């Protein structure tokens with residue numbers, strides 16, 4: 324059971340409770356705040372315990388991280404990924420390459436990593452520098468080592484409902500939804516955004532969980548009307564605070580994937596989501612904050628995918644993996 328917290332209208336966390344959340348149709352004055360940091364920590368702990376259990380069998384999951392160029396945000400992400408991998412008992416292999424690296428050189432590196440039995444997961448940090456054929460590089464990754472779940476083989480398996488490695492961010496969103504909604508069957512779910520890394524796989528996961536799924540995008544008409552129907556709303560738009568609180572169905576579960584850096588008015592920058600949190604928190608039944616919601620789950624799910632890839636590669640596709 325998640326530790327739940329209620330938040331009053333002034334935005335202060337006031338109550339901690341382990342009671343199940345009650346959703347009602349009336350207007351909510353406060354939403355349950357879904358704590359992504361705590362959920363990610365729990366998942367990382369489970370991964371670490373599982374990894375420790377594999378050691379006596381001589382299996383140490385290995386993650387290769389390929390970073391090309393000097394993009395500061397990518398360097399921070401990669402630093403967090405490798406640190407958290409180490410803490411979870413996952414061996415990491417860093418490949419930091421200059422921005423001048425060619426597509427052919429990257430493909431050659433990925434082929435080497437595909438052939439390395441100590442490497443069970445390969446992560447090529449995006450975006451790659453302009454001029455590199457990202458699609459060709461990602462397509463070279465062995466689908467069994469594709470821990471980001473971006474390979475066409477994994478996207479296809481997910482769409483067919485077959486066992487697949489699922490992209491980390493939507494997988495993290497699903498875990499957070501389940502924390503507050505044990506039975507999703509028949510729920511009306513709206514995914515705003517249709518990218519290959521978030522929106523589309525998110526919609527597939529909701530469908531697999533028996534939701535009735537709508538996908539909205541930049542050409543969608545009357546988005547507020549769709550939001551008003553949604554019992555589960557996942558926003559992956561990339562536009563700061565563009566989903567207004569007044570659009571949200573009272574009691575809905577709102578998952579905000581957006582990470583948008585804006586000026587805080589004093590010349591400094593701050594990170595906000597795609598949902599207007601201040602107004603949404605007064606209508607939603609449960610909501611993820613930004614930061615501290617979906618973001619921390621992404622790396623935790625990467626670790627989960629890596630351990631499961633190691634298990635399948637060493638012990639066979641029918642071996643027991645770590646389930647969410």
Ligand code: NDP
Pocket residue numbers: 492515516517518519520521522539540541542543546559560561562580581582583617618621
């Ligand atoms: P993309 O830019 O690839 O996709 C954005 C989607 O939003 C597109 O499908 C686009 O539609 C749609 N969209 C744009 N404007 C509107 C609009 N006015 N109404 C409805 N839909 C609209 O972004 P990503 O999916 O990669 O990322 C989305 C957000 O999630 C970003 O803020 C990103 O930073 C964040 N993110 C966070 C992660 C995390 O770990 N928490 C990981 C990955 C992303 P169309 O297809 O028609 O252009």
